[in-house]
Amino acid sequence: MVSRQSALDRSEIQDGLVTLLGAERVGLDPGELRELSADRYRKYATVHGIYEPPVPAAVVRPQSAGEVAAVLRFASEHLVNVVPRTGGTGTEGGLETIVEDTIVIDGSRLDRILEVDPIDMQVTAQCGVRLQGLEDLLRAQGFTTGHSPQSKPLAQLGGLVATRSIGQFSTLYGGIEDMVVGLEAVFPDGTITRIKNVPRRAAGPDIRHVVIGNEGALCFITEVTLKIFPYYPDNSRYFGFLLDDFSVAIDGLRQLVTAGYRPSVCRAYSPPDARQHFGDLAQGKNVVILVAEGPAPLAEATGTAIEGIFSPISAARLGAGVVADWLDNLNWGQDKIDAEKATMLREHHLGYTTEVSIGWKNAAELYGAVIGRIRREFPRSGDLTLLGAHSSHSYQTGTNLYFVYDYSIATEPRDEMREYHVPLNAIIVEEALRLGGSMVHHHGIGKYRAPWTEEEHGSAYYLLRGLKEQFDPSGIMNAGTIFPAEGFTDPYPDADKTGRCGGVI
Numbered sequence: 001m002v003s004r005q006s007a008l009d010r011s012e013i014q015d016g017l018v019t020l021l022g023a024e025r026v027g028l029d030p031g032e033l034r035e036l037s038a039d040r041y042r043k044y045a046t047v048h049g050i051y052e053p054p055v056p057a058a059v060v061r062p063q064s065a066g067e068v069a070a071v072l073r074f075a076s077e078h079l080v081n082v083v084p085r086t087g088g089t090g091t092e093g094g095l096e097t098i099v100e101d102t103i104v105i106d107g108s109r110l111d112r113i114l115e116v117d118p119i120d121m122q123v124t125a126q127c128g129v130r131l132q133g134l135e136d137l138l139r140a141q142g143f144t145t146g147h148s149p150q151s152k153p154l155a156q157l158g159g160l161v162a163t164r165s166i167g168q169f170s171t172l173y174g175g176i177e178d179m180v181v182g183l184e185a186v187f188p189d190g191t192i193t194r195i196k197n198v199p200r201r202a203a204g205p206d207i208r209h210v211v212i213g214n215e216g217a218l219c220f221i222t223e224v225t226l227k228i229f230p231y232y233p234d235n236s237r238y239f240g241f242l243l244d245d246f247s248v249a250i251d252g253l254r255q256l257v258t259a260g261y262r263p264s265v266c267r268a269y270s271p272p273d274a275r276q277h278f279g280d281l282a283q284g285k286n287v288v289i290l291v292a293e294g295p296a297p298l299a300e301a302t303g304t305a306i307e308g309i310f311s312p313i314s315a316a317r318l319g320a321g322v323v324a325d326w327l328d329n330l331n332w333g334q335d336k337i338d339a340e341k342a343t344m345l346r347e348h349h350l351g352y353t354t355e356v357s358i359g360w361k362n363a364a365e366l367y368g369a370v371i372g373r374i375r376r377e378f379p380r381s382g383d384l385t386l387l388g389a390h391s392s393h394s395y396q397t398g399t400n401l402y403f404v405y406d407y408s409i410a411t412e413p414r415d416e417m418r419e420y421h422v423p424l425n426a427i428i429v430e431e432a433l434r435l436g437g438s439m440v441h442h443h444g445i446g447k448y449r450a451p452w453t454e455e456e457h458g459s460a461y462y463l464l465r466g467l468k469e470q471f472d473p474s475g476i477m478n479a480g481t482i483f484p485a486e487g488f489t490d491p492y493p494d495a496d497k498t499g500r501c502g503g504v505i
């Protein structure tokens, strides 16, 4: 926990917010505020009713950029910590309120789709629009954003942009950073900034990237303009291959992508990970999934290249129908989240993930290094019920590895993160950095990879740190997120001074 900096006490903060926005836009219910103090990272403790971060002073639900500006000005003037939020699906502690008497700004009432422009091929919507709703509207008109993260039913545009999210069709459409044309954001001093919509410009550095990925640590995103593309569902072709060797599977993806082909879905699963998705159909092998889509001749050419590379190196195939059904059921809405909670309570068992990126040269070595270290060094490896990885987003220069680890919990709920998730996550992060990769591919740094932010950026940390000093000089924006907060040691009671779990691994 970080001590409160503000001179105002809790009730003065609450009264001030009610005066600014009116009582209807300010939530003070203690149960709701406790729910808002944590994100999915604490899922096991949360299902057991343990809420360890300080409970926020209030949640505000602004309905205009001007109201966001008023709240941020108030917070700046009185040094009150602020945590932005939209869909609440963040996984890395970015929503946790580690400072006492924090204000949560919930953007989900900024939920209007403002304009679909079929000539300049872009859509403008407010930060609280759910991606699923936006996609449903666009597809009905023959368009798509091309963005399809697994959390699409719940995640909203503000959070999707703030975390540099990425979706299942990324190899064709890119990550959110490739999709944002322009946006509106509010900074802590109340400045409302609109970065205009142009196809490209050479007017200095690309300032969109100050906002995209800021995780609520620099500003509050209120409006986003995204590219749109024609939607061609009838042209999609689905491919599934079974391979004996994970490194051969990864190399097949490399050959395909570096040759210039852009399958929308482009994935390779190691055998344990493949089993959880495809059961016995995976036959204990690695599974490669590819989808060719777009205008018919392009989808056809991509399909031909896929066959040319993967048919000779695969041992067997998955039917196109199996792949299409699997993809249709991949996304997570509230129903799956509720079912996961019930299972955790009943079976004391859960799964986590850590996603990193790496150049093609070192991808197979990273996989082996992580699995080897976990098997050798993780003291509770006997409790692991799944340990594997997949590559799900590929680029000209490399790919991501999304490590998955499930375990049965033999400790008190409160100790689960420290005993299991923290040491496993640390091994993956350390190995990615050691081999020259990035410690985080798409979930954001949040609060729990912040101990490694400086090492991640090296000499470029100068630039990142400068952004925080320039735009949030009072340090009111989401303390502890991206930038480590002084005095923040929870939930690593055994951590050394860098925040790492040195005593455990």
Ligand SMILES: Cc1cc2nc3c(=O)[nH]c(=O)nc-3n(C[C@H](O)[C@H](O)[C@H](O)COP(=O)(O)OP(=O)(O)OC[C@H]3O[C@@H](n4cnc5c(N)ncnc54)[C@H](O)[C@@H]3O)c2cc1C
Pocket: 040, 083, 084, 085, 086, 087, 088, 089, 090, 091, 093, 094, 095, 107, 127, 148, 149, 150, 151, 154, 155, 156, 157, 158, 159, 160, 161, 162, 163, 164, 165, 166, 167, 168, 214, 215, 216, 217, 219, 220, 221, 222, 332, 442, 443, 444, 446, 478, 481
């Ligand atoms: C089941 C599941 C599947 C997932 N699958 C994917 C996936 O495929 N790809 C992927 O990239 N991620 C995935 N995620 C992670 C998560 O969905 C993404 O990070 C998503 O972008 C978060 O959006 P949100 O609206 O829920 O944001 P929130 O959870 O509300 O917030 C996330 C972060 O963004 C900040 N933030 C939120 N709104 C704003 C705003 N308006 N202005 C400034 N900062 C803001 C918050 O402070 C926080 O740090 C998944 C999560 C779950 C639970």
